[in-house]
Amino acid sequence: MKKRQPKTYTRLTHPLVRDTRDEPFRRASWEEALDRVARGLQRNRDAFGMFACARATNEMNYVAQKFARVVMGTNNVDSCNRTCHAPSVAGLSAAFGSGGGTSSYEEIEHTDVIVMWGSNARFAHPIFFQHVLKGIRNGARMYAVDPRRTSTAEWAESWLGLNVGTDIPLAHAVAREIIHAGLANQAFIERATTGYEEYKKLVEPWTLSLAEKVTGVPARAIKELAHAYARAERAQLCWTLGITEHHNGTDNVRALINLSLLTGQVGRYGAGLQPLRGQNNVQGGGDMGAIPNRLPGFQDILDPDTRLKFESAWDTVIQPHYGLNLTEMFEAMEEGSVRAVYCIGENPAQSEADSDQAVRRMRQLDFLVVQDIFLTKTAELADVILPATAGWAETDGTTTSSERRVQRVRKAVTPPGEAREDIDIMCDIAARLGHDWKYADAEAVWNELRSLSPDHYGMTYDRLEEHQGIQWPCPSTEELEPTYLHSRLWEKDPQRRGMPAPFGIVRHDPPVDLTDEEYPIRLTTGRRLDSYNTGVQSGGFASPLRRGEYVELSPEDAERYGVVVGEEVQVSSRRGAVVAPVWVEPALRPGLAFMTMHFPDEVDTNSLTIEANCPIAGTAEFKASAIRIEKLPVATIVR
Amino acid sequence: MDLHFGDSKPTDEERAAIDALLGPPESSWEGAARDEMRAADLRWARGGRAARDRRDLLLPGLHAINDRVGWISEGALDYLCRRLTVPPAEAYGVATFYAMFSVKPRPATVLHVCTDLACAAAGASALCEGVEARLGLGSGVHVERSPCLGLCERAPAALAIKAGDPVRTAVSAPATVHEAVLAASSPDSAPEEPPAAMAVPQAGDPGLTLLRRVGVVDPASLDDYRSHGGYAALRRAFDLGPAGVIREVTDSGLVGRGGAAFPTGRKWQATASQPDHPHYLVCNADESEPGTFKDRVILEGDPYALVESMTIAAYATGAHRGYLYLRGEYPRALRRMEHAIAQARARGFLGEDILGQGYAFDIEIRRGAGAYICGEETALFNSIEGYRGEPRSKPPFPVEKGLFGKPTVENNVETLVNVLPILTMGAEAYAAIGTEKSTGPKLFCVSGSVERPGIYELPFGATLGELLDLAGVRPGLRAVLLGGAAGGFVRADERDIPLTFEGTREAGTTLGSGVVMAFDDTVPLPRLLLRIAEFFRDESCGQCVPCRVGTVRQEEALNRIAERTGAAAADDIALLREVGRAMRDASICGLGQTAWNAVESAIDRLGAYE
Amino acid sequence: MTVTELGIPRRLLEFTLDGEAVRAPEGATILDACRASGKDIPTLCEGDTLRPKNACRVCVVEVEGSRTLVPACSRKVEPGMEVRTDTERSRHSRKIVLELLASSVDLSTTPQVAEWIKEYEAKPDRFGPDAARLNEEPRVDNDLYVRDYDKCILCYKCVDACGDQWQNTFAISVAGRGFDARIAVEQDAPLTDSACVYCGNCIEVCPTGALSFKSEFDMRAAGTWDEPAQTETTTICAYCGVGCNLTLHVQDNEIVKVTSPHDNPVTHGNLCIKGRFGYQHVQNRD
Incomplete structure (x- = not known):
């Protein structure tokens, strides 16, 4: 079989500019390129959006959001966390007032029950899964909830293969079973939660048999999961994009959090909630305020005292309302209310759901500057391209991991050509727009952040080095906090207990893109072990595991369509069509297909996916599209 | 576990052989056909601990394939791995460990x-x-x-x-x-x-203790066994209670007959007192020491004696499950033991409520597959558990962490059957047999240059000469190998060596497992030594450097001097001594530690290469 | 995090090390105690992230009352134990072990072994020109790493790292027996037909260079591998949110190898294929 290697990208080494979108780029000096950027942004001051980067350092994200808020006077700043884990942040902060995972990796080695819900961590988070495996070797029982029987699921005591988009029915049925079996943690519910009675009513209709009908999972399996989770002395509930990448992602997250509140599986060592982040700094980007509703340190923009603190520190006025999130910025491009975008290290032309639409919208911009290390599909749309450094290997700074651990990133290699560090570039543009920022180095940025974010105050670079990273919150330069969050919920004293955690009253809402006779197959998406996102980085090394993009079908469906491994078929959704070779995958059941977004230059999977967004977090429903498979040549005309 | 399987499929025959052992697969994930009948499999799969815990069926599974087809194909191995949730690479490592298996096609x-x-x-x-x-x-x-x-x-x-x-x-x-x-x-x-009795020249002699039933009872008949005193010892054991049994065994002075001579009562006591549960009993019937065949004779000639003595040992040490690890080259012993265990089970001598005493015990037979090293107790545990039969490092000792990591008492066949006379005649009478430090009767495997080779039972303390005379040593005796390949040579004139643990030790040699192999002067000594060296090189598991490479260097040196003597051999003999010393001092287990014994004794005692 | 102490404090045991009374925490090995008191004992199969396998036997020491020598790397300290690390007997065994290995295995890329051979006056040549060697050819069956089993001392570390101690992929095992035992995937197939997921955690623990990055293998073949000229910088992997620490080994501004700190609380020295090998995009410079 032909080995398909994806397109390899080479590094950008010089600024590129062009006068109009239909002419080719030409090499420019930094002076010229930055002047052009300054002019382009200046004229769109009231219609600006900043795409920060979930892969760049905390320091870069801090400066980027400061650029948006101080230089451009807007809260329109966001990053690709929107396309993955924003619902986790939204759900967790609604319940606990803080958007981070509540536990640490090490705790999962010492827990009793692990639930991996919508997470193929074995592939997507291999080193986290090593901690899970330690837990399993230490005697923990693991349960996997996933439409596919993934490598992760193969380690489970019990795998529950639910229908795509039926997580809430399953969670509610688990809750109802726990309540009816008398396994709810009444002490915790009374002390630390609100809304239990309403929640009880909400889940009451979700009997095991109804849940079996809706989710496809046998009632006995649901019951076993419910009992295992509720009876465990410690349990960890982990999820990834199988939960969040739905049109109701935040509701899904709330439904899972509810289970932890019902059983008191949170706020203790070994008991907690762990959303697994897809990018090295998706946690830190939000922590640094590179999101439209929070200032650095996850401090709410709507809080006047917080604003005042930042206004005096930055000598500026901060808009007293939330900005647009990434999804809304794309909609605003359509309306013309966002006309200039500064896109740093993101590739929305390929990573957004319904990518054709995303490209069309970016073409409508008056001015697009892309700062990246490669000439990505998004960069190809730009007016100015600025060559940057690879955050993880060519700059100093910090990133924040899924377990809230801030760790040092260090410069190991010199960037190619004239490529420059993101912070320096932004400062030069800020200077051209009248803001003369001076940062000696990344540490200087970090220290400014520390002075404004109490949760980060105790983390000096020296301490980060000493402890191999420190988890937030870290308010003191002398002490370290426990590895888990929200122990306050277990306090007897209501004063110290603080805000109780509300149960989320969330209802089942099936995927928007319904399957029918015309589009009978449910397509879900995910990652493979050796590739990453749109493949721009991971395409650079010769992975022996890589076989390019395939549409994975169950053996039964392959037989039904009369197709074999390697045979190219047309895959169509209501939005687009691609041609992809077939892979036959026994982990799938009939009616379920799987693709990735790793090879968009070969197979643009996201032209199939639906941009049905979570109204709270703005994340699209990458995990559920309706498709049909056709043998080639297709008789009908490709739309 | 997320296992990776190739495209090879088992043949119907291979699949049938594995299913005959394990039963039909329970789900399509385990290898059942993926059809409508199994649609629920695509919604719910069980796995985890229960699936991973079947690893110990790997070796029986490999036997099942090999027995049916004669070799182990990739498709068969993959199917077995799928059934047992064992990684194919590990199963391959196990299959290639045993000499009786082949992963390449070969005739049936x-x-x-x-x-x-x-x-x-x-x-x-x-x-x-x-x-x-x-x-x-x-x-x-x-x-x-x-x-x-x-x-x-x-x-x-x-x-x-x-x-x-x-x-x-x-x-x-x-x-x-x-x-x-x-x-x-x-x-x-x-x-x-x-019949087995043909290997017992003394058969029928009323003075025998351990061998008294061999050739006398019908080895297939439980009733015949009982009519010859069978199960009297177990009844006595129930009267004494576990602690009483251990006291008797301790007082009897019984020590292990496998070669290490460790006091059996102490081993039992140490196991019995472990708080961790369950406890296991393992009977080591993997006798593979060249020249040893006494276990075979007991297993074939008096199988119920072993069933009864295992029951007693398990009762005393608090075990409810016993494994009989039987060497793979003993097909008749396997049949006899399978039959005896089935009979005992059918008649309530094994199972939930033995003799109505409320005590539960059963025995499972595990076959070895051609690996001398599996006679080492911890290698044997690994072999039962479905791993390569490599010895573990001690401590921890088996009494604390043995089979499946649980407290385990392991005894060899001869040791166990000694428990019967201890209980029937009483510790005192038993201890009166033999010498003060080596009590009881002892079995000797006599072969080589003798008229009547076979198993002899003598009280400890008889001399080598007496034994050789009994067996009718032929003229021209050059040397006697005591204890097998891991033992040592003595000269033809050392007839007075008392055959006791202390006596042989004092004489600078070893009793080992009771091998007494006589060689006359027609056999060139360097050829014998080379065969011994070859044996250790073949049987080294390969885990530790001194043994893995040392046995090769030993064989190479012996090859070089096969035809040399005196000064021409001196350098290599010096080399042998240095390597031998390191093997003895630094190897993990007894195999490497003893791999140089016989050669050394031949040089020092017999003057080989002079 | 370092602040959360889980276990109860460990008792200190007193024993004698080369005639001097020393104390070591319960559960410490003789090797731990030796290192704590500044004594160096050669080790090959011992690994700081793995349970001791004590297969190489180069660390053997004498313990009073023990019939044989004991491996310092795995034997736990007991109260009252008398340990001697540098006796003629233990030096003899170490010397022979070094000779046996050096006469059968290519140790040219094993760190420190040349010094030990000198120190112990080992003469690997004494077994003659016909002494059996492994005689393996390097296996170059993929673009990421090379298996040169001519350099393999069969320490089991790669098997343990790939198996239940870390990776749980079980792509490799020891196959065969005795001197013919080799590390192999199922059916001794090429890596590309195996369960290997190319995490390279086997390379991380390999003590002899039998397993190496293809980049290192090629540069060594070309004579351009220059370890003293390399810098090592620890940073954070950019491929997911777990936050694995990567140590980039850089020579002439090129990343030539990636490792991870063994004491790191996130990775314990382990990485996945992306973290270990996915650096090339940074240096696709034209």
């Missing part, structure tokens, strides 16, 4: 021709050449040169194993080329082996 019939010490002295090399000339390519028989088959009293020996359903075996010993070829080509029509 394998003829193992023993080329070890006793057989070599009895003309094994001519037999081998003759057999190989007759059974070439296309004969449907694969000829393997084999280490000791435990048939030394009938040397030279050959064992034919013909894969099929059921597997057929035939023993030819003493073998001629014609008979060996006949056994291999039609094992069903090969003459029946002589």
Whole structure:
């Protein structure tokens, strides 16, 4: 079989500019390129959006959001966390007032029950899964909830293969079973939660048999999961994009959090909630305020005292309302209310759901500057391209991991050509727009952040080095906090207990893109072990595991369509069509297909996916599209 | 576990062999057909601990395939791995560990021709050449040169194993080329082996203790066993209670007969007192020491004695499950034991409520597959558990962490059957047999240059000369090998060595497992030493450097000096001493530690290469 | 995090090390105690992230009352134990072990072994020109790493790292027996037909260079591998949110190898294929 290697990208080494979108780029000096950027942004001051980067350092994200808020006077700043884990942040902060995972990796080695819900961590988070495996070797029982029987699921005591988009029915049925079996943690519910009675009513209709009908999972399996989770002395509930990448992602997250509140599986060592982040700094980007509703340190923009603190520190006025999130910025491009975008290290032309639409919208911009290390599909749309450094290997700074651990990133290699560090570039543009920022180095940025974010105050670079990273919150330069969050919920004293955690009253809402006779197959998406996102980085090394993009079908469906491994078929959704070779995958059941977004230059999977967004977090429903498979040549005309 | 399987599929026969052992697969994930009947599998899969906990069925599974087909194909191995949730690479590592398995295609019939010490002295090399000339390519028989088959009293020996359903075996010993070829080509029509009693020249002698029933009782009949005093000891054990049994065994002075001579009562006490549960009993019947065949004779001639003594040992140490690890080259012993255990179970002598005493115990037989090292107790545990039979490092000792990581008492066959007379005659009377430090009767495996080779029972304290006379030593005796390949040579004139643990130790040699192999001057000593060196090189598991490479260097040096003496051999002898010393000092287990013993004794005691 | 102490404090045991009374925490090995008191004992199969396998036997020491020498790397300290690390007997065994290995295995890329051979006056040549060697050819069956089993001392570390101690992929095992035992995937197939997921955690623990990055293998073949000229910088992997620490080994501004700190609380020295090998995009410079 032909080995398909994806397109390899080479590094950008010089600024590129062009006068109009239909002419080719030409090499420019930094002076010229930055002047052009300054002019382009200046004229769109009231219609600006900043795409920060979930892969760049905390320091870069801090400066980027400061650029948006101080230089451009807007809260329109966001990053690709929107396309993955924003619902986790939204759900967790609604319940606990803080958007981070509540536990640490090490705790999962010492827990009793692990639930991996919508997470193929074995592939997507291999080193986290090593901690899970330690837990399993230490005697923990693991349960996997996933439409596919993934490598992760193969380690489970019990795998529950639910229908795509039926997580809430399953969670509610688990809750109802726990309540009816008398396994709810009444002490915790009374002390630390609100809304239990309403929640009880909400889940009451979700009997095991109804849940079996809706989710496809046998009632006995649901019951076993419910009992295992509720009876465990410690349990960890982990999820990834199988939960969040739905049109109701935040509701899904709330439904899972509810289970932890019902059983008191949170706020203790070994008991907690762990959303697994897809990018090295998706946690830190939000922590640094590179999101439209929070200032650095996850401090709410709507809080006047917080604003005042930042206004005096930055000598500026901060808009007293939330900005647009990434999804809304794309909609605003359509309306013309966002006309200039500064896109740093993101590739929305390929990573957004319904990518054709995303490209069309970016073409409508008056001015697009892309700062990246490669000439990505998004960069190809730009007016100015600025060559940057690879955050993880060519700059100093910090990133924040899924377990809230801030760790040092260090410069190991010199960037190619004239490529420059993101912070320096932004400062030069800020200077051209009248803001003369001076940062000696990344540490200087970090220290400014520390002075404004109490949760980060105790983390000096020296301490980060000493402890191999420190988890937030870290308010003191002398002490370290426990590895888990929200122990306050277990306090007897209501004063110290603080805000109780509300149960989320969330209802089942099936995927928007319904399957029918015309589009009978449910397509879900995910990652493979050796590739990453749109493949721009991971395409650079010769992975022996890589076989390019395939549409994975169950053996039964392959037989039904009369197709074999390697045979190219047309895959169509209501939005687009691609041609992809077939892979036959026994982990799938009939009616379920799987693709990735790793090879968009070969197979643009996201032209199939639906941009049905979570109204709270703005994340699209990458995990559920309706498709049909056709043998080639297709008789009908490709739309 | 997320296992990776290739595209190879099992044949129907291979699948049937595995399913016969494990039952049909429970889900399509485990290998059942993926059809509508199994649609629920695509919604719910069980796995985890329960699935991973079946690893110990790997070795039985490999046997099932090998017995049916004669070799282990990739498809069969993959299917077995899928059924047991075992990674194929590990299963491959296990399959290639054992000499009796092949992962390459070979004919259904394998003829193992023993080329070890006793057989070599009895003309094994001519037999081998003759057999190989007759059974070439296309004969449907694969000829393997084999280490000791435990048939030394009938040397030279050959064992034919013909894969099929059921597997057929035939023993030819003493073998001629014609008979060996006949056994291999039609094992069903090969003459029946002589009864076990033929290996006991003293059979029927009323003075015998351990061997008294061999040749007297019908080994298939539980009732006959009972009519000859069977199960009197177990009844006594129930009267005494576990602590009482251990006290009797301790007072009897019984020490392990496998070679290490560790006090059995102390081992039992140490196991019994472990708070961790369950406790296991393992009977080591993997006798593979060249020249040893006493276990075979007991297993074939008095199988219920072992069942009863295992029951007593388990009762005393608080075990409810016992494993009998039987060497793979003993097909008849396997049949006899399977029958005896089934009978005992059917009659309530094994199972939930033995003798109505509310005590539960059962025995499972596990077959070895051609690995001397599995006679080492911890290697044996690994082998049962489905891992490569590599010894573990001690401490922790088995009494604390043994089989499946649980407290385990492991005894060999001879040690266990001694428990019966201890309980029936009482510790005091038992201890009166033998010497002060070596109590009781002892079995000796006499072979080589004697008129009446076989198993002899003598009280500890008899001298080597007495034993040799009893067996009718032939004229021209040059040397006697005591304790097998891991033992040592003594000179023909050292007849006065008392056959006790302390006596042999004082004489600078060892009793080992009771091998007494006589060699006359027709056998060139360097050839014997080379065969011993070859044996250790073949049987080293490869885990530790001193043994893995040391045994190779030892063989190389012995090869170089095979035809040399005096000064021409001096450098290599010095080299042998240095390597031997490191093997003895630094190897993980007894195999490497003793691999130089026999050679050293031949040099120092017999003056080989002078 | 370092602040959360889980276990109860460990008792200190007193024993004698080369005639001096020393104290070591319960559960410490003789090797731990030796290192704590500044004594160096050669080790090959011992690994700081793995349970001791004590297969190489180069660390053997004498313990009073023990019939044989004991491996310092795995034997736990007991109260009252008398340990001697540098006796003629233990030096003899170490010397022979070094000779046996050096006479059968290519130790040219094993760190420190040349010094030990000198220190112990080992003469690997004494077994003669016909002494059996492994005689393996390097296996170059993929673009990421090379298996040169001519350099393999069969320490089991790669098997343990791939198996239940870390990776749980079980792509490799020891196959065969004795001197013919080799590390192999199922059916001794090429890596590309195996369960290997190319995490390279086997390379991380390999003590002899039998397993190496293809980049290192090629540069060594070309004579351009220059370890003293390399810098090592620890940073954070950019491929997911777990936060694995990567140590980039850089020579002439090129990343030539990636490791991870063994004491790191996130990775314990382990990485996945992306972290270990996915650096090339940074240096696709034209």
